[in-house]
Amino acid sequence: MNKFMIKPEIIFGEDSLNYLQGREYKKFLIVTDRSMVQLKLVDKIIEKLPKDSEIQIFSEVEPNPTVDVVEKGVKELFHFQPQCIIALGGGSSIDACKGILYFGNKLFESLGKENGNMEFIAIPTTSGTGSEVTSYSVITKGNSKIALAYDEMLPKVALLNPEFMKTLPKKIIADTGIDVLTHGMEAYVSQNRNPFTNAIALEAMKLIGANLLKHYENPKDLIPRENVQYASCLAGIAFNNSSLGINHSIAHSLGAKFHISHGRSNGIVMPYVIEVNDEAEELYGEIASQLGLPGETPQEKRKVLKIYVEMLKEKLEIPKSLKELGIDFEEFKRLIPEILKDIKNDICTTYNPNSLNDEEYVSLLLKIYFGE
Numbered sequence: 001m002n003k004f005m006i007k008p009e010i011i012f013g014e015d016s017l018n019y020l021q022g023r024e025y026k027k028f029l030i031v032t033d034r035s036m037v038q039l040k041l042v043d044k045i046i047e048k049l050p051k052d053s054e055i056q057i058f059s060e061v062e063p064n065p066t067v068d069v070v071e072k073g074v075k076e077l078f079h080f081q082p083q084c085i086i087a088l089g090g091g092s093s094i095d096a097c098k099g100i101l102y103f104g105n106k107l108f109e110s111l112g113k114e115n116g117n118m119e120f121i122a123i124p125t126t127s128g129t130g131s132e133v134t135s136y137s138v139i140t141k142g143n144s145k146i147a148l149a150y151d152e153m154l155p156k157v158a159l160l161n162p163e164f165m166k167t168l169p170k171k172i173i174a175d176t177g178i179d180v181l182t183h184g185m186e187a188y189v190s191q192n193r194n195p196f197t198n199a200i201a202l203e204a205m206k207l208i209g210a211n212l213l214k215h216y217e218n219p220k221d222l223i224p225r226e227n228v229q230y231a232s233c234l235a236g237i238a239f240n241n242s243s244l245g246i247n248h249s250i251a252h253s254l255g256a257k258f259h260i261s262h263g264r265s266n267g268i269v270m271p272y273v274i275e276v277n278d279e280a281e282e283l284y285g286e287i288a289s290q291l292g293l294p295g296e297t298p299q300e301k302r303k304v305l306k307i308y309v310e311m312l313k314e315k316l317e318i319p320k321s322l323k324e325l326g327i328d329f330e331e332f333k334r335l336i337p338e339i340l341k342d343i344k345n346d347i348c349t350t351y352n353p354n355s356l357n358d359e360e361y362v363s364l365l366l367k368i369y370f371g372e
């Protein structure tokens with residue numbers, strides 16, 4: 001039996017924040033990070049909430065949120081007991097909020113308390129992880145990342161507003177934008193793909209192809225900014241239903257061990273994964289055609305797609321390899337057994353087109369390190 005789900009209500013457009021005006025709650029908890037407070041993006045939310053409401057801000061989330069942050073947030077949730085919880089930020093804030101809600105609800109249950117069915121609204125400020133429409137949450141424990149997936153973590157409402165992306169630094173536009181392309185690509189070649197996810201993933205990739213560089217070069221231009229936001233959300237819907245692949249499993253491990261941002265580590269890994277996934281040759285060929293790339297046979301098209309990704313990375317100033325990023329080879333070599341373990345334990349590995357053995361993984365990791 002198969003399932004395709006489009007669950008969160010998606011509120012979008014320049015006036016989408018008006019949705020908050022209609023919330024008839026008295027207690028709101030906003031889960032976010034310090035930059036959102038400093039950049040006054042939190043104020044845009046507060047301005048819209050009912051004047052007489054009690055608002056608590058939990059702004060301790062950091063990139064690649066940890067178990068500790070989730071624990072602190074659960075305490076906050078437990079003491080404040082909000083009626084509505086709003087996650088504002090990139091994937092880190094939204095994922096942390098999901099973890100807080102999930103483990104918070106478990107705590108309420110274990111104590112036999114009512115959790116009051118809090119409304120969960122996710123407002124992304126990066127484009128992005130698509131976390132606003134997924135039931136995934138990626139939490140860092142020690143030097144590993146754990147990808148959790150529970151339907152209970154899916155937001156009730158995803159609120160998209162391009163206004164929040166105006167303050168994004170170029171490096172974050174590059175990293176998060178290449179993450180969207182990885183989501184679309186992994187959803188499209190996944191062994192768990194279906195006609196619904198295919199259509200959505202392709203549209204997301206086409207929007208990225210047409211808009212990411214424009215958005216990177218001119219972050220203040222509304223149309224490309226808005227289109228990259230739609231692409232991010234679409235790719236999230238696609239991979240939430242089809243799952244991802246080893247591009248993400250490898251990026252999760254590398255990101256946690258070498259403190260590389262999620263999108264950047266996915267971007268570094270992507271060309272080498274396209275090359276290793278020969279079981280999906282036809283599908284990569286279809287992606288290349290949809291992106292308007294040249295090539296006659298699927299084999300040629302897959303090669304051209306890899307070159308396209310390499311060129312896009314160059315324009316976005318994303319390093320070719322871990323070596324170029326400055327990672328020490330001895331340290332990398334020492335961690336290979338742990339990286340292998342992480343990849344095998346990652347839920348994203350399940351539906352990757354190719355199943356790799358240890359030797360193939362090591363050879364792939366060395367390519368990712370040396371960039372050849």
Ligand SMILES: NC(=O)c1ccc[n+]([C@@H]2O[C@H](COP(=O)([O-])OP(=O)(O)OC[C@H]3O[C@@H](n4cnc5c(N)ncnc54)[C@H](O)[C@@H]3O)[C@@H](O)[C@H]2O)c1
Pocket residue numbers: 033035036039062063064065089090091092093095125126127128129130131134135136137138164165166167168169172175176179262263
């Ligand atoms: N849940 C999912 O489905 C899913 C999918 C992919 C990745 N992830 C996870 O999401 C996290 C990465 O999220 P991300 O890439 O969105 O980055 P992020 O949330 O870690 O944010 C990166 C940096 O950008 C800043 N920032 C965010 N929005 C900004 C804005 N509008 N203006 C200025 N600065 C801004 C943040 O303060 C932070 O310093 C990782 O932990 C990754 O594992 C989750």
Ligand SMILES: [Fe+2]
Pocket residue numbers: 129179182183248262266
């Ligand atoms: Fe991702």
